[in-house]
Amino acid sequence: MGSSTSPDASLLALPVELLRRIASHTTCSTVFNLFLTHRRLYAACNDRLVFRYIAETCHGIRCDEDIWRDSSALLDNATLADTIRVAFAVERALKLHEGEDPLLEIRPKDNGRYELDMHEWLPHLMALRHPQVVRLDPLPYLDIFYRTGPEGEGRWHQDVDDFDSTFTNVGFIILTSFLARRVTPGVLADDLQKYGNQHYLQLQDIPYGLSRQVPRPIVEYGVSLINFAQCSAICVTLAASIQLAFGNAQAILPSLDQMPLHEWAVVPPVYRSTIDTFATCHVMKMTEPDFLHGVWEGFYSDHRGWGGESIKIDPKMRDIQLIACPPTDSDYLDDADTLPGVTVVIDRNSGGLDKVGPFNLSGTVDEEGQVCVIKRYFHGGWTWRWRGRVMPYGIAGMWGRDLTGEFGGYFWIWKKEWAA
Secondary structure (H helix, E strand, C coil), rough: CCCCCCCCHHHHHHCCCHHHHHCCCCCHHHHHHHHHHCHHHHHHHHCHHHHHHHCCEECCCHHHHCCCCCCCHHCCCHHHHHHHHHHHHHHHHHHHHHHHHHEEEEEECCCCCCCCCCHHHHHHHHHHHCCCCHHCCHHHHHHHHHHCCCCCHHCCCCCCCCCCHHHHHHHHHHHHHHHCCCCCCHHHHHHHHHHHHHCCCCCHHHHHHHHCCCCCCEECCCCEEEHHHHHHHHHHHHHHHHHHHHHCCCCCCCCCCCCHHHHCEEEEEEECCCCCCCCCCCCHHCCCCHCEEECCCCCCCCCCCCHHHHCCEECEEEEEEEECHHHHHHCCCCCCCCCCCEEEEEEEEEECCCCCCEEEEEEEECCCCCCEEEEEEECCCCEEEEEEEEEEEEEEEEEEEECCCCEEEEEEEEEEEEEE
């Protein structure tokens, strides 16, 4: 008879290939426990393909809706150690999907911010559209979002290169969940209703409640500075506002199925202290002229009037043709700022159509993803400045007039093909 810590002799008698087959239909933690029982099991099952299969399936059960189609972006060139980390992250994700509270791991930091273990892996799996992860309930993460302010609004006022990656990634998690759930009529609206009930908000007041979590920009020398944390919160606010304003009557928001993020973002390995890296992993590709050139669409909010406590969402900005080119190929030196490190010029012949009428766009995008664009209507003489950032799911930011300090609202645009 073996000791109580030894595996059954019949298990040790199995051939290596069968042991690996059995291990690949369990969880990462189960395989770790097998490692502790006998050296032969460790030698047999400590295999990259075993952990890859665990990562790509839900406890070894394959079905069409649970196939992780984007897994190759993380796993094709991963080491054994990184593959194990991904398998463990997927196991953690399944626990969240089964109802584990992510707030159990929230850790307050001395500077008033929050730190969560999930930031080391959850945004990464979201970006690669893991089927269980994108179906997570957004409400716990909205709660994290809500905890950031408004009384702590100043904590997000940082230099453009010193944004808060944790807050940025929380916004990304929420937005991805929103976009995944918008395909089922009524589900996202129900989520927002629950959120409103939790925070004593009427449904129509939720956009304003969310907007209070968006910090106002710092203004230096008459210029508003916008960072990624602000733009991430703007996307969350506008996604909820658009849903409540227009519902599911048409394909209003972009679709995750049409946005293979790994094609324009270098998603870093999980559990490798990549919180900051993840927050900007999309910037290099999205600040290239070839990526930005094309047809876009989106929305803007109007916060003027109503005592600032109501948000109006105008109908969609349509057929926005961005003519993007390198600075050396353009004679653009119009009245938008020439930012240091500019990689893309939005040619003055760019433009689109919204409720007010036709407009043109001209401006710049720099290597850090900062966007400065002038929106000029053909009729009426209205001119507004957009300041924002390229974000994983488009371009987002604030509009208004810098020199007068007039804040108009938010904007978020995305490629038209993403909403097909």
